[in-house]
Amino acid sequence: MLKTLIEKEIRDIIGSTKFAITFAVCALLIIMAFYTGATRHKLYVTHHQASQAEQLRSMEGITDWFDVEGTRLFLPPRPLASLISGISNDIGRTADVTGRGSIPTDDSRYNEDPLFAVFRFIDLDFVFTVILSLFAILLGYDAISGEKERGTLKLSFANAVSRSTYLAGKLLGAFIALTMAILIPIAIGIFLFLLMGISMTEEEWVRLLLIILIGLMSFGVFLSLSICVSAMTHRSANSFLVLLVVWVLCVHIVPRASVLLAARSVEVPSLDEISYKRAALNQQLSREFRESLKEGQASFLYSSSTIDGNVLMTLVDSLSQERSRKATEFSARLEEERANRQGVQEKIAFSIARISPVTSFSLASAALAGTSLELKDRFIEQAHDYQEKFAAFYEEKTGMSLSGGLRIQMSADGDTVGEPEKPQSIDPTEMPQFAFTEPELTEIVQTTVMDFGLLAVFTMLFFAGAFVSFLRYDVR
Amino acid sequence: MxxxxxxxxxxxxxxxxxxxxxxxxxxxxxxxxxxxxxxxxxxxxxxxxxxxxxxxxxxxxxxxxxxxxxxxxxxxxxxxxxxxxxVAYVSENVMLYANFTAMQNLDFFARLGGQTSYTRSDYHDMLYRVGLAEEFHNKKLREFSKGMRQKCGIAIAMLKNAxxxxxxxxxxxxxxxxxxxxxxxxxxxxxxxxxxxxxxxxxxxxxxxxxxxxxxxxxxxxxxxxxxxxxxxxxxxxxxxxxxxxxxxxxxxxxxxxxxxx
CATH class of the missing domain: 3.40.50.300 (P-loop containing nucleotide triphosphate hydrolases)
Incomplete structure (x- = not known):
């Protein structure tokens, strides 16, 4: 019986005009998402390689590591980020490592292409959250009420069909039909991706499959919701209206409202506020540094008639290190406080936003693509780790710290024997290499388990709701 | 049967x-x-x-x-x-799936009625029996008049063999x-x-x-x-x-x- 109902549903949906239109739009958008993703990724890889080469070129001719003021780190482009953009286009892709302390990021893609910041790229997140959720509603809003209006419900229930079997047939049939409509263009998109020379690791393929899986689950939620609402109404026009309101709430209102509510519940100091506090402390520390230096110089003048250069250098070094330590500690404290508050705010926002199944999909898919909110923190964290390695390398090469200081070069008077030795250029490849690493797959899967679970629970809840409503449904 | x-x-x-x-x-x-x-x-x-x-x-x-x-x-x-x-049932205004042909409608409702052994030939025979011309057997129901739909409904009821x-x-x-x-x-x-x-x-x-x-x-x-x-x-x-x-x-x-x- 269930098989008969599923087959009928698939045949009925596939034969309808709205399915033909849905399939065409769906296929076009999905293939376009893969095509533009691949094109963008190739472009970003070229840009990335050019930027790295440019950095090496800019160090050509430098003969002393002392003249290297720092280095620039680049966030490498990843193929999945071009399919699920997440925040990858909003955050800075470069980080300047110049010394200790905070590392600001710069050069976001939207900064480069402001037009895309307005209209955004077409990616799988957009296709699943906006387009497919709407299509699930378009194809499910009249699942029950439409059958009643067409008069076919009455004839079906003149047979020995249980309501639960009928509903299951509706849901599974519609899900299979529409899954085919999604999977076919996805398969074409993947083929196109490969054809355009985009290579992915095994782990990235697994992540992509999980993204598609959670996309289908989110689609299933909207489908079961549509059937649920359809089983609560007797006119498909009413069902459509209700679902349209729910869709607007889920896709546009709930995620935005959650941010506002979280912002009201936890106050996070702004970056400007932190910069101001940091600048104020730096001023104070500079004043203290100058005063300490004056005092030090005075004591030298009183104690001896000649200034020992090495002792003075040691004094400057120790003072600057002390200043740097205080600045770093204060900065770290401010950042930690901000990060803690921001963490609480994010938790509240995500908890509220997860009322909408769209949020669960967006958060999980971004985590799987490595473009979630953690991307920025991860980049900065790894930049800090690199900063330490670079500082050690710099110190090894120059005998000085990157945080500043004073180098006094002294040359001896007198005759030189022969030609002065021509200084050798530095070899920039000696510098420690920055390799951005993504979290392990198991770690990512652990963070997405809740969203997978939530979507499964939503589907079951809506199906149960549909069943309860349908038990009392007048099929006449 | x-x-x-x-x-x-x-x-x-x-x-x-x-x-x-x-x-x-x-x-x-x-x-x-x-x-x-x-x-x-x-x-x-x-x-x-x-x-x-x-x-x-x-x-x-x-x-x-x-x-x-x-x-x-x-x-x-x-x-x-x-x-x-x-029991089989024919309503006053038989409404069937407009996207399906007469044969497809018969097949679905016969299966729903528990009859899974019918062949295409059985469906044709039944449609002849209720007086539906052969040219309409494989046409979609959206092209049918009320009378033609009624004949399909009667055929469905008879196929149930109730x-x-x-x-x-x-x-x-x-x-x-x-x-x-x-x-x-x-x-x-x-x-x-x-x-x-x-x-x-x-x-x-x-x-x-x-x-x-x-x-x-x-x-x-x-x-x-x-x-x-x-x-x-x-x-x-x-x-x-x-x-x-x-x-x-x-x-x-x-x-x-x-x-x-x-």
Whole structure:
């Protein structure tokens, strides 16, 4: 019986005009998402390689590591980020490592292409959250009420069909039909991706499959919701209206409202506020540094008639290190406080936003693509780790710290024997290499388990709701 | 393809069947009748008399306020799935899947009715039998007229091979030739020993084909006569006497009450 109902549903949906239109739009958008993703990724890889080469070129001719003021780190482009953009286009892709302390990021893609910041790229997140959720509603809003209006419900229930079997047939049939409509263009998109020379690791393929899986689950939620609402109404026009309101709430209102509510519940100091506090402390520390230096110089003048250069250098070094330590500690404290508050705010926002199944999909898919909110923190964290390695390398090469200081070069008077030795250029490849690493797959899967679970629970809840409503449904 | 009959119970039976809706309208008021295998029972009555309500109760589309509707002895509101396995139904306005062809519709509803062994040839034969020209067998239902849809509905009901058939205004929308063919079809179903409950406004066809004719008014069964009793009576006049003259269900003169056919 269930098989008969599923087959009928698939045949009925596939034969309808709205399915033909849905399939065409769906296929076009999905293939376009893969095509533009691949094109963008190739472009970003070229840009990335050019930027790295440019950095090496800019160090050509430098003969002393002392003249290297720092280095620039680049966030490498990843193929999945071009399919699920997440925040990858909003955050800075470069980080300047110049010394200790905070590392600001710069050069976001939207900064480069402001037009895309307005209209955004077409990616799988957009296709699943906006387009497919709407299509699930378009194809499910009249699942029950439409059958009643067409008069076919009455004839079906003149047979020995249980309501639960009928509903299951509706849901599974519609899900299979529409899954085919999604999977076919996805398969074409993947083929196109490969054809355009985009290579992915095994782990990235697994992540992509999980993204598609959670996309289908989110689609299933909207489908079961549509059937649920359809089983609560007797006119498909009413069902459509209700679902349209729910869709607007889920896709546009709930995620935005959650941010506002979280912002009201936890106050996070702004970056400007932190910069101001940091600048104020730096001023104070500079004043203290100058005063300490004056005092030090005075004591030298009183104690001896000649200034020992090495002792003075040691004094400057120790003072600057002390200043740097205080600045770093204060900065770290401010950042930690901000990060803690921001963490609480994010938790509240995500908890509220997860009322909408769209949020669960967006958060999980971004985590799987490595473009979630953690991307920025991860980049900065790894930049800090690199900063330490670079500082050690710099110190090894120059005998000085990157945080500043004073180098006094002294040359001896007198005759030189022969030609002065021509200084050798530095070899920039000696510098420690920055390799951005993504979290392990198991770690990512652990963070997405809740969203997978939530979507499964939503589907079951809506199906149960549909069943309860349908038990009392007048099929006449 | 075997029809299941129980010899110890009527194929269709209403026992004090009563339905009062939430708005307090009494749609059916203690109606009782029994239809044996091989018997055609015609329910006549004006709009709102309770004919369709009686059929809806047999199909468990609604639950009775009191009394029972039984199919092959199975109480429909207690064991609806079991009961519905023994009954086929044709509505006044047959609505099928517009995206499907006649053959596809027949296949789906036959399977839904538990008949999984039919072949395409069986479906063609059935569509011929109900008078649907071959050129329409593989056409989508959206191109069908009401009469053609009605023929498909009748074919679906026959494919179910159920011992009892419920027909709600089955000749509505059929042209005179199709109406004639339908009567012949009903006679052949009767010969196959099926019990048929038919609600209709068509007094003449009811008299022609029914073994028992009943008249309903305001939810009450006010007349029930065997065909032999009606042989020399003008059914139209009788109907007008019951319906037109007396809303309380009593005939104006020499009327027979609903127990007469028992």
């Amino acid at each position: 075997n029809i299941v009959y129980r010899t110890d119970a009527p194929a269709l039976e209403a026992v004090n069947l009563t339905k009062r809706y939430d708005d307090d309208v009494l749609a059916l008021d203690h109606v009782s009748f029994a239809i044996e295998p091989g018997q055609i029972y015609a329910l006549l009555g004006g709009n709102g008399a309770g004919k369709t309500t009686a059929i809806n109760l047999f199909l468990n589309f609604i639950e009775p306020t009191d009394g029972e509707a039984r199919i092959n002895g199975i109480v429909t509101h207690r064991e609806p799935l079991k009961a519905k396995a023994h 011992p009892a058939i419920l027909l709600d205004e089955p000749t509505s929308g059929l042209d005179p030739k199709a109406g004639r063919d339908f009567i012949e079809l009903l006679k052949s179903l009767k010969d196959e020993n099926r019990a048929i409950l038919m609600s209709t406004h068509d007094i003449f066809r009811a008299k022609e084909v029914a073994d028992v004719v009943a008249i309903m008014n305001h939810g009450r069964l006010i007349m029930q006569k065997r065909a032999s009793e009606l042989a020399h009576q003008d059914l139209e006049s009788l109907y007008m006497q019951y319906i037109g003259g007396h809303n309380n269900g009593e005939p104006s003169e020499g009327g027979t009450d609903a127990e007469n056919a028992d």
